[in-house]
Amino acid sequence: MTHKERFLKAINHEEPDMVPISADLDMKFVELLTGKKAVKEMGSHHIGGSAEDSIGSPQELHEASLKNQRLRFEAVQKLGIDLFKVSDYNIYPTDYTPKMLDDRTYVDFWGKIYRLSPEVNTNYWIDGVIKSVEDLEKFVPPDPNEMSYDIVDLAMKLAGDQYPVIGGIHLAGMFPYLIRGGLDKYCRDLYLNREFAHRLTRMVGEVQLNIAINMIDRGVDAISESDDIAGKDGPFYRLPIFRELIFPYIEEIARICHRHGITYLKHSDGNLYPILDALIDLGIDGINPIEPQVMDLEDVKKRYGHRVYIQGNVDCTWVLPNGTEEDVRRDVRRCINAAAEGGGFVLSESNSMHPNVKFENILYYVDEARRYGKYPMRR
């Protein structure tokens, strides 16, 4: 069975030969697995690894993104996992150069502001450029048709018929509050200036929707949308607000995915219980990651496993960064025991293999999943 067949069978709620494995690898681990240096995509959301920055022309950034995507594929092969992801974080306007505010801080093409932290070898979102209605009026959003999708074409070519290519996207659920300078400011807008919140959300939602459509048109095998819309306490907003601002884009992309015969996985950290029924009613096909600190994988499988496939949820907050080999193996078994029977399950970490995860724990994670995750399950 190929990686692609395994994945497709699982998400169609059938039992493949073994549980498919996903791992969203920081570039640090891509470098460790391949033994090759990545190029830091200066101006991208995510920077890991230890390579030189690609500050320079749009062409240099473009080449860096293609090189890194090749390395990601090599890392997927070396690690022996099943899913190969291509993310909209690495899709840029063809004329894009990040605007440097100082030698450590830059503004990306969406007006999100990031600061590099060489001490911990990565970068963090810190602010956004839209502080007022006037800022929004002046802001020129990126044109989704003036962006390079070569990285998606490359991913499709590399994957061939062996690996499923997962199109990682964002819609209207997260970038608006990042561009606005924070969730607190966006939340205030929702009640104190709803029209402003609407305009900002619409501007982002329409562009991101078209980026996703362009990725789907290039043949990705599934869509995985990663807007965080909840925290440990629960969803950020009440259901009517979600229905008014965020859900229309989810519903639309789910419809487009289904028209193309592919599935739509919804990711969000946090406790999604209060809106899970409503999300599933929108037509999503899968849910990830079921944050282990606030949601229960077995419970979600029992209650929702017949309607959506589940991708989760080995703990990446404590177990993967700090746990022993046995801690990791135990947590992998917990997930498989809870959700693998009958298919409809992909094993993943509970957010990402971020830079603080221990490299050897990633290897134990895959090894235990392969050892323990064989179908049929006899528990």
Add this chain to the structure above:
Amino acid sequence: MSNPVIESITNSLVEIDLEGTIRGIQQALEKSIPINEIIRDGLTKGMEIVGTKFENGEYFLAELISAGAIMEEASALLDPHIKVESVTSSGIIVAGTVQGDLHDIGKNILISMLKSAAFKIVDLGVDVKPEEFVEETKKVEADIVCISALLSVVVPELEETVRALKQGVPGVKILIGGRCVDEKMAERIGAFYAKDAWVGTKLAVELMKKK
């Protein structure tokens, strides 16, 4: 029986209605209703109801933050009418994010809630060194220090800050919160833990009662 104008302030705040809250306060001022009554029976009561709805899962972060924002607007409107001697502060709090952490949303939400509970706040901002926390806490004679941390990479700095405060300002209450923090960690390093801004505010009020 409570005053209908005061009731309208409470209800408007609970409905997260800025205009209604401000209109109610203006009417109350016109009717010469005492400021203490507007704050205690109108706004504070409204905030308590919002907090209870948040705890019950009826309201979420957006409602909590927006109610805090309305409280700030209300305070700005009431400030010129408040006689200095009639104002009683709940206590002095120094707040900041730990060294290496630039994420201040959680801290800002907490500050907004604390202000609504009449605390005087000294906001040190983000990326605050342990010695800055110690120095400022001594300087303003703070009752409580609130430290926020989002990133797990800054846990060592958080521990160092708590250690420095315990050594440099013995007796000061230390309250920690943020994504990378939990009850166990707080217990281990000898701090109080707040899982969210509302719990943090209630805890700060409780800590002041015990002083």
